[in-house]
Amino acid sequence: MIMIDPxxxxxLAIFAVPFIGxxxxxxxxxxxxxxxxxxxxxxxxxxxxxxxxxxxxxIVVNRxxxxxxxxxxxxxxxxxxxxxxxxxxxxxLFILAFSTISLILGGMSVRSPYSRIGSQREIMxxxxxxxxxxxxxxxxxxxxxxxxxxxxxxxxxxxxLSLPLIFPAFLMVMAIKLQKSPFDFSxxxxxxxxIIKGITLEYSGPFLAILEITHWYEIFLLFxxxxxFWATSIPVGLLIAAVCFFCEILLDNIMARLTWPWMLRFxxxxxxxxxxTNVLWLYI
Amino acid sequence: xxxxxxxxxxxxxxxxxxxxxxxxxPGWRYKTPVIVLSALTIMAGGILLALQGPFTLSIxxxxxxxxxxxxxxxxxxxxxxxxxxxxxxxxxxxxLQLAIGxxxxxxxxxxxxxxxxxxxxxxxxxxxxxxxxxxPLIVMYAIGYMKRYEVHGPEQMRSTGLFFxxxxxxxxxxxxxxxSNDLKxxxxxxxLTTLCSxxxxxxxxxxxxGESAYRALWINSLGGAALMLASFLSISASGSASLDELVxxxxxxxxxxxxxxxxxxxxxxxxxxxxxxxMVAPTPVSALLHSTTMVKAGVYLIIRLAPGLGGTRMxxxxxxxxxxxxxxxxxxxxxxxxGKKVLAYSTIANLGLIIICAAIHTPLAxxxxxxxxxxxxxxKAMLFLCVGTIEQGIGSRDIEDMEGLMRKMPITTxxxxxxxVSMMMPPFGMLIGKWMALEAVIMSPLVLFLLIMGSALTVxxxxxxxxxxxxxxxxxxxxxxxxxxSMFATKGVLLLGIIAAAAxxxxxxxxxxxxxxMAMFSETxxxxxxxxxxxxxxxxxEWPLFFMLALVVPVLFLVVRGIKKSHxxxxxxxxxxxxxxxxxxxxxxxxxxxxxxxxxxxYLNPLFGEAHLTAWANPIAIALIFIMFGVIxx
Numbered sequence: 022m023i024m025i026d027p028x029x030x031x032x033l034a035i036f037a038v039p040f041i042g043x044x045x046x047x048x049x050x051x052x053x054x055x056x057x058x059x060x061x062x063x064x065x066x067x068x069x070x071x072x073x074x075x076x077x078x079x080i081v082v083n084r085x086x087x088x089x090x091x092x093x094x095x096x097x098x099x100x101x102x103x104x105x106x107x108x109x110x111x112x113x114l115f116i117l118a119f120s121t122i123s124l125i126l127g128g129m130s131v132r133s134p135y136s137r138i139g140s141q142r143e144i145m146x147x148x149x150x151x152x153x154x155x156x157x158x159x160x161x162x163x164x165x166x167x168x169x170x171x172x173x174x175x176x177x178x179x180x181x182l183s184l185p186l187i188f189p190a191f192l193m194v195m196a197i198k199l200q201k202s203p204f205d206f207s208x209x210x211x212x213x214x215x216i217i218k219g220i221t222l223e224y225s226g227p228f229l230a231i232l233e234i235t236h237w238y239e240i241f242l243l244f245x246x247x248x249x250f251w252a253t254s255i256p257v258g259l260l261i262a263a264v265c266f267f268c269e270i271l272l273d274n275i276m277a278r279l280t281w282p283w284m285l286r287f288x289x290x291x292x293x294x295x296x297x298t299n300v301l302w303l304y305i
Numbered sequence: 306x307x308x309x310x311x312x313x314x315x316x317x318x319x320x321x322x323x324x325x326x327x328x329x330x331p332g333w334r335y336k337t338p339v340i341v342l343s344a345l346t347i348m349a350g351g352i353l354l355a356l357q358g359p360f361t362l363s364i365x366x367x368x369x370x371x372x373x374x375x376x377x378x379x380x381x382x383x384x385x386x387x388x389x390x391x392x393x394x395x396x397x398x399x400x401l402q403l404a405i406g407x408x409x410x411x412x413x414x415x416x417x418x419x420x421x422x423x424x425x426x427x428x429x430x431x432x433x434x435x436x437x438x439x440x441p442l443i444v445m446y447a448i449g450y451m452k453r454y455e456v457h458g459p460e461q462m463r464s465t466g467l468f469f470x471x472x473x474x475x476x477x478x479x480x481x482x483x484x485s486n487d488l489k490x491x492x493x494x495x496x497l498t499t500l501c502s503x504x505x506x507x508x509x510x511x512x513x514x515g516e517s518a519y520r521a522l523w524i525n526s527l528g529g530a531a532l533m534l535a536s537f538l539s540i541s542a543s544g545s546a547s548l549d550e551l552v553x554x555x556x557x558x559x560x561x562x563x564x565x566x567x568x569x570x571x572x573x574x575x576x577x578x579x580x581x582x583x584m585v586a587p588t589p590v591s592a593l594l595h596s597t598t599m600v601k602a603g604v605y606l607i608i609r610l611a612p613g614l615g616g617t618r619m620x621x622x623x624x625x626x627x628x629x630x631x632x633x634x635x636x637x638x639x640x641x642x643x644g645k646k647v648l649a650y651s652t653i654a655n656l657g658l659i660i661i662c663a664a665i666h667t668p669l670a671x672x673x674x675x676x677x678x679x680x681x682x683x684x685k686a687m688l689f690l691c692v693g694t695i696e697q698g699i700g701s702r703d704i705e706d707m708e709g710l711m712r713k714m715p716i717t718t719x720x721x722x723x724x725x726v727s728m729m730m731p732p733f734g735m736l737i738g739k740w741m742a743l744e745a746v747i748m749s750p751l752v753l754f755l756l757i758m759g760s761a762l763t764v765x766x767x768x769x770x771x772x773x774x775x776x777x778x779x780x781x782x783x784x785x786x787x788x789x790x791s792m793f794a795t796k797g798v799l800l801l802g803i804i805a806a807a808a809x810x811x812x813x814x815x816x817x818x819x820x821x822x823m824a825m826f827s828e829t830x831x832x833x834x835x836x837x838x839x840x841x842x843x844x845x846x847e848w849p850l851f852f853m854l855a856l857v858v859p860v861l862f863l864v865v866r867g868i869k870k871s872h873x874x875x876x877x878x879x880x881x882x883x884x885x886x887x888x889x890x891x892x893x894x895x896x897x898x899x900x901x902x903x904x905x906x907x908y909l910n911p912l913f914g915e916a917h918l919t920a921w922a923n924p925i926a927i928a929l930i931f932i933m934f935g936v937i938x939x
Contacts, residue, residue, distance in 0.1 A: 031849065082876050083779045084865045085711075091861040096731075099853050109845060112740055116850075119730050122768055129772025133876035134902045140772060141907050144765055151761040155743070159757075162747060166834070169841060223876055297754070304750050 027106050034105035035098055042237025043067045045244060049270055056274045071233050077226035082131040089127030090224065090231045096120035097238045104245070107171025110158050117242070120235070121147055128220035139219025143207035145281045149288035150194040156296040157191055160184050163303040173252055181250040181261070186299035188250055190292040192265055195243050197284070201273040206281045308353075309360045313423060313484060315350045316437060320477030323347070324470035337448055340469060344441035347476060351437025355430050361421035361486075369422065372489045373410045379496045380406065383526065386503070392519060398526040402533050406492075409537040420547040424486035427821050431675060432483035432605055435682045440476040440597045442795045446690050447472060447589035449789030453697055454587055468508055472589065475501040479598040483605055488536035488546045495532055495566070495602070499525040502599055505590040506583045517582030524579045528569030528603075535562035552613040557937040560613050563606055564623050565930060571603030571656040574630045574926035580653060584645040588693030591645060595652045596686035601678065604659040608674050612825075615666025618936040621749065626929040627660030628746075628755035633922045635762035639769075640913040642906075644692050644702045647766055648685065651728070654759060655681045655735075661752055662742050667835035669842055670745035672822040673738050676814065680734030680806060684727045687799040691721035694792055704773050705905060711777035714786040718774050720796050725771050727803050729764060732850055734810045744838050769906045779873040811847040819843050878902060 047064040054061025063069075081087060097120040103113040121143065128140035158168065164183050165172050173180075181188055197204040208219035216222075221232055247265050248258035323343030330336045380403045387395030425433070451465050478501060482494035499522065507518030538559045539551045551559055567573075572580035580600065584591055594600060607614075607623070614620035631654045638650035655677065662674035694717045695710065696702045711718045727733035739760060746752045806813075822839070875882040878892035883899050894900040 079864075079868065079872050080874055081779075081868060081872055082874060083777050084868050085775060085777060087865055087868070088861050091857055091864075095853050095857045099849060102849050102853075106846075106849070109740075109841070111743060112845070115736060115740060116731060118764065122730070122764065125768055126771055126775070129768075130775050130777065131876050132776055132778055133878070134904045135877065135879075137772070137776075137904045141769070144768055145907070148761050148765055151764070152757045155757045155760075159747065159753065166837070167841065168744060217877070301750065 030105050031102045034101050038101055038241045039234055039237040040068075041244075042239070042241040043071075045240050045266070046237060049266075052267070052270050053274060056271070067233065067237070071230045074225075074230035074233070075227050079227055080225045081228065082133070082223045085130040086127050086223065087228060089123045089130060090228045092123035093120050093127065094231050094235045094238075096123060097235045097242075101238050101242060104170050104242070107169055109168045110161070110170050111155070111168050113170070114154055114158060118147065118151060120239075124220060124232070124235075128223075131223045133223050135216045135218075136220060136222045138216050139207045139222065142216075142281050143220050145285055146197050146204070146207060149285045150197050150292075153187075153190050153194050153288065153292050153296045156293075156300050157184070157187050160187050160296075160300050160303055163300070173249055177253065179251045179253050179257075183303070184250070184299055186295040190295040190299075191246070192269070193288065193292045195247070195265070196269055196272065197288075198239065198243055199269060201269050202276040203272075203279045204284055205273075205278055206284065209278075309357050309425075310362060312350055312354045312357065313362060313425070313480075316347065316354065316433065317477050317481040317484070319343075319350065320347060320480070321474045324473035324477075327473060328466040328470040330466075333448075333452060336466075336469070340448055340473075341445060343473060344444045347437045347473075348441045351433055351480075354425070354437075355434050359426045359430060361425065362423040363420075364422040369487070369489075372487075372493065373406070376406050376489065376493055376496075377403070379493060379500065382500065383496070383522075386522065390515070390519060392523070394523045395519070395526065398523060398530055402496075402526065402530050405530065405533045405537050409533070409540050412537075412540050420486070420545065420550065422487045422490060423484045424549065425484050428605075428608060428675070429483050431679065432601070433480055435601070435679060436476055436479045436483070436597050439682055439686050439799070440479070440593065442798055443589050443592045443597070443686060443690070444469075444473055444476070445791050446592070446693075446795040447587075449791035449793075450587065450589055450693055450697070452789065468505070468587075471501050471504045472593065475505070475593060475598050479602065482602055486548050488539060488548060488551065491548060492529070492533050492536055495570075496529050498570075498599055498602055499529060502583070502594060505594075506586045508586055508590070511585070514585045517579070517585050520582050521579040524569050524576050528566035528576075531562045531569075532566040535559040535566070538562070548609065552610055555613045555617075557617065557619055558934075560610055561619055561934050561937055563610060564614075564619075564933065567603035567606045567660075568626070568930070569603070570606075571600045571660065572653050573603075573626065573657060573660065574633060574653075575923040575930075577630075577634065577653050581646060581649050584643075584649055588645075588689055588696065591648075592686050592689035592693070595648065595689060596682045600652060600656055601682065604656050604663065604674075604678060607660050607663040608671075608678070611663045611666045611671060611674075614664050618939070619933055620664045620666060621752075622929060622933040622936055624661045624664035624746070624749060624752050625755075626926065626933065627657040627664060628752040628759070629922075629926060629929060630654065630657030631661065632755040632759035632762065633918060635759045635766070636913045637915050637918050638766045639762060640908050640910050640915055640918075641766075642704050642908060644695070644704050644707070644770070645689075647704070647770065648688055648692065651763070651766070652681075652685060654763065655685075658739070658742055658756075658759075661746060661756065665746055665749065665752070667745055667832075668819075668822040668826050668839040669741055669835065671825055672814065672818045672839070672842075673741035673745055675818055675821070676734055676741070676810075677738035680727075680738060680810075683799060683802050683806060684724055684733075684735060687796060687803065688721065688724040688728075690792070690796050690799070691717055691724060694788055694796070695721070698786060698788075704770055707774045708776060710774045712780060712783070714788075715783040716785055716793070717788065717796075720800050722771055722775055723800060723803065725767050727807070729767050732810065732847070732854070733803070733807045737810055737814070741842055744842065745835075747838070748834065773906060779870070781870060811845065815843055 046067040050066060051061045051064060096116050100113045100117040125140045125143045128136045162168055200209055208221050224232055244262050247262040251258035251261055327336055327339050330339050380399055384396055384399035387399055455465060478494055478497040482498060485491045485494060503518050503522045506521050507514050536546060540546050542556060543550060543554055569576045583594055614623060634650045634654035638647050641647045659674050659677045662670040692702060698714050699706060728735050730736060743756060746756060880892040880894050883891040883893060891899050891901040
């Protein structure tokens, strides 16, 4: 991590990250369109969308929603800032979880059955991936003897070589976090599923824009974590991240949606099994 | 007389006398001022004691000779209760304790002059503060609660005087427990907490209450017997009856017995059933049992024993047992729709977490254990008081019935939401404690795994509950509910306490708890890894968090203020919303018929159902206790 003033680092993280995230979302939409033999929107379409949303009249179902949208954003930004400052990753992960919980509570605060089902499914998603993320950090700790993000380079050896089983488990988590098939239960980018837009259904205008911006931070965060697996050489790390990103999009387009009980079983057996196995040999 | 002698007398015997006064005072007109005055006196005493700082006190041997007599009296009462409710188990356990007590009294045990009878170190000061600041608040809350309770309850529930005697007396007993260093004295206070909880749980005199009270009595008497056996072994081995020496000598069998006693009192698996049954009692009792007294006695003892447990195989088994309880109790809480039961399981889980930290015994774990004990007490007290208010307001403690609570009881709902949020979200203390606990157990894979699973499960039941009570349609103005002043004010004070604690948690950790843990370990050998973890946790920077919150809270406030009725729309319901519907859940369906949509929460009974989880969790927990004793002989 380059040693610059922490305040500047924090500001950089706050203002530069969403644009990278928006670019990634745009790329996702473009690639998806091409896979479906469409031309697709311009690369900067997500930014145009958000600007338009921000100019709309604020429409809500109740006032509580707004508070949770704000908390969702602020905790996500905080998580990115903590990582950029090289702080404790476990704490950053907790804060990421609270960002998601705020989204869930926002979805549950309205008297809409669709939104509420979506929220409950989101809780189940958290339940299925949270242990794997913590186990990933345990693995990183066992290699580096530190929870600090700034010490990630300490071992001098790419993490991927020590965490070969945790890496695929993390990719499964990433598919859930990006709301990609087969894991897009709580909401999806396509508004034609049985619970429509699920957890975000009752958000509109500027408040939907807040959720979109938060998603940009989140997508950057996931991309950043993949890159970290080969932090000794950033270009290699980026290449790996790009390949993984492409695979996620491909998977999204060729898979059908399954049910959340299936996801819980799958994540707690296959993904958790992989992560536990990997961590176990690091202990011995 | 020194100030601290006076204070310890006030804090231990004061509540008993105050309780007696309240009992004798006729009618609410006289009871209320006496209760308020005694609560405030206890509070002032606790705070003065904390300002006074740590001290030790030796009671001269003449007075100590009276202890066996008091012990005899208490055990006679327990045996009498056994006869009165016709339970052989109670009689048997009473006689067993009596036998152990009599034999250990006959042993030549020299009361050494240098061993203090009461030892109030920093840990004890913190415990006294918890007991005598949060406890009196619960007592004052009970004024408003019991007034209503008397009106609605049947005839036999109206022994309010006796109720307050035990409620207030409990605080004195608990203060005595955390201050005593002499094992005999400790055992007496231990039995007295058991007796108090028996009387309070059985207050309603219904069949249910009787059954629960009996269960609490026998499980805790079992623990009492284990504690007495430990003190007997310690006296017969080293001739010393002090807790300090027992820890210093580090003989494992007495330690294991005390751990067993602590498990019963802290309702760890397989002893959880008494605490779950205890919810039949009036809510102030639950609040007291779960937050400041009773269950905290168990974890307090394990924290006290920690130096003896640290680094031993037995200590590891204790940590695993705590972790097992943490994970399983969190899982069982998911399947519950009874609000009080969810809180009870969450208490059991958090006590497990504290036990893990105590048994791991590294500087960071020790600090986490103390932080968790403090923050759990304050948050859980407030949550129980909220559930009590809600129950009296809507006539149900079922979470599904709490739909739309925001409209019926806005203030209580907001307080309850903050209470629940404080159990899991930043910047509140519980989260900091959990974070430190996770880092502290990093070198014990099994404990770590159970802890990870448990903390993921915890989030599920809290967010389900918060989601249920906050659901609300748009209301420009809320009608404030009618709640008695005492119930309203005490919750307000606790709320301020939670917010203040959140603001000072990091400085508190850096200035008080961390040096306390460092001092604790200054003479012990710990691995450099534990020091590194401690140092990096102490170096945690909190400013980004508060900076962000300070930035976003005013903005959100302004945006929320700006929302007018014209910005409000009805939620989408797959059909036209019914005009003037009572709930916004009603919509127009086929042939213009009105249809209402209703969404229940997930309870995942096939996966986390209480009955079938308990069926295999209890045998494993029993096995863990046997293993705890088994590893001693290895």
